[in-house]
Amino acid sequence: MEMLGFVGGTGPQGRGLGLRLAQAGHPVLLGSRDPAKAEEAVAKVHGKDPDVDVRGVSNAEACTAADVVFITIPYGGQAAALEDLADAIGDKIVVNCVNALAFDERGPHPVSVAAGSAAEESQQLLPRARVVGAFQNVSATKLLRPPDPIEADVLICGDDEDARAAVAPLVERIPGLHPVDAGPLRLARPIEELTAVLLAVNKRTGGHSSIRLTGLP
Ligand SMILES: NC(=O)c1ccc[n+]([C@@H]2O[C@H](COP(=O)([O-])OP(=O)(O)OC[C@H]3O[C@@H](n4cnc5c(N)ncnc54)[C@H](OP(=O)(O)O)[C@@H]3O)[C@@H](O)[C@H]2O)c1
Numbered sequence: 001m002e003m004l005g006f007v008g009g010t011g012p013q014g015r016g017l018g019l020r021l022a023q024a025g026h027p028v029l030l031g032s033r034d035p036a037k038a039e040e041a042v043a044k045v046h047g048k049d050p051d052v053d054v055r056g057v058s059n060a061e062a063c064t065a066a067d068v069v070f071i072t073i074p075y076g077g078q079a080a081a082l083e084d085l086a087d088a089i090g091d092k093i094v095v096n097c098v099n100a101l102a103f104d105e106r107g108p109h110p111v112s113v114a115a116g117s118a119a120e121e122s123q124q125l126l127p128r129a130r131v132v133g134a135f136q137n138v139s140a141t142k143l144l145r146p147p148d149p150i151e152a153d154v155l156i157c158g159d160d161e162d163a164r165a166a167v168a169p170l171v172e173r174i175p176g177l178h179p180v181d182a183g184p185l186r187l188a189r190p191i192e193e194l195t196a197v198l199l200a201v202n203k204r205t206g207g208h209s210s211i212r213l214t215g216l217p
Pocket of ligand 1: 009010012013014033034071072074075076077078081097098099100136137138139140141
């Protein structure tokens, strides 16, 4: 199975996806700017499941060694991080989970991105890579509660059809998640913006909402 590398794999989203995909059989590299933090993240994952193949590395090593690179850092750090990692990523498939959001006293809200979305910005920063937006609406809290299934649809967008098709099986390997091919990367913007709505709903309800489409064949 493909080796999966996570840039910013020490946060809840990187650990959660890393845990679930390692449980599905993928070797996983949790990347960090800080080696000690990467080791702590691995210990947290092994606290959930001691049998998974998960290692802590630098972000650059995660990108170099992985077959597929996940971006799981806050939007504010993305541009600087990806400029440094572009050579290590090269022409690989990049799964961008980043939401271009900010938070103020009224709650979460989308931020304006010149490229359109965090995912499109990452494609501009990584022109050789095949960027796919996915998992932006999936709650890390639920990912970190195996073996509970998540029961959600994952919208996949990207301008490379083969890359979108390659990411769909990764979605399917997490119990309860269902991939939906949403088409071009320009649709990442409403997908990322929708996460602000989900977070606002979560705050009001105490839930961990995701999305599910109806009317599909
Ligand atoms: N949390 C969720 O439920 C959820 C759900 C869907 C999507 N997402 C998206 O996934 C991304 C990660 O979410 P998260 O909650 O895991 O975030 P997080 O905990 O705030 O950050 C994840 C990791 O990113 C690294 N990082 C933080 N600031 C950075 C910077 N300026 N430059 C480079 N690296 C930086 C840190 O790793 P090191 O310090 O170890 O380098 C941190 O542990 C976000 O864009 C979010 O919108 C999150």
